[in-house]
Amino acid sequence: MTFKQQVYQQFLQLLNERIDAFQFTLDELSISVMNENKSTAGDKHETALSMLQLEQSRIAQHLYDAVDHKTVFLQIDIATNHTVVSSGSLVKTSKGVFFMGVALPKITIDNQSIIAISPKSPLGEKLMGKAIGETIEVNGIQHIIEEIQ
DSSP states (O other), X not given: XXXXXXXXXXXXXXXHHHHHHHHHHHHHHHHHHHHHHHOOOTHHHHHHHHHHHHHHHHHHHHHHHHHHHHHHXXXXXXXXXXSBOOTTOEEEETTEEEEESSOEEEEEETTEEEEEEOTTSHHHHHHTTXXXXXXXXXXXXXXXXXXXX
């Protein structure tokens, strides 16, 4: 398995873990809501029920976003070797290693940190379409593109 494939698989695993965690939390909240519905404690009951429903709605939105990220992520073609930065590129710059796809937390493989960024992020927008040797600047930080996979 290539390094790029390892990166892709680890980010996919991260997405799956996030979806599972949000789903588990949503299931737990649903149980809590059902238990609150059985209670008849008046105003205190109504407040607790409203708080649970708000939290349920917030977690449901996070779950929806994570599933959406995974849908976009699964459409990325990592088999292509890129000569310019595009979706699915693994880009090494003078400041770090970035995977162009969707924004996800940093991972570490073989003592190397990789950050998944969206092509719509400020850094992603500047990197898109650039080739090895080109320089970009984001927030006063210069990045020299050293390698593209």
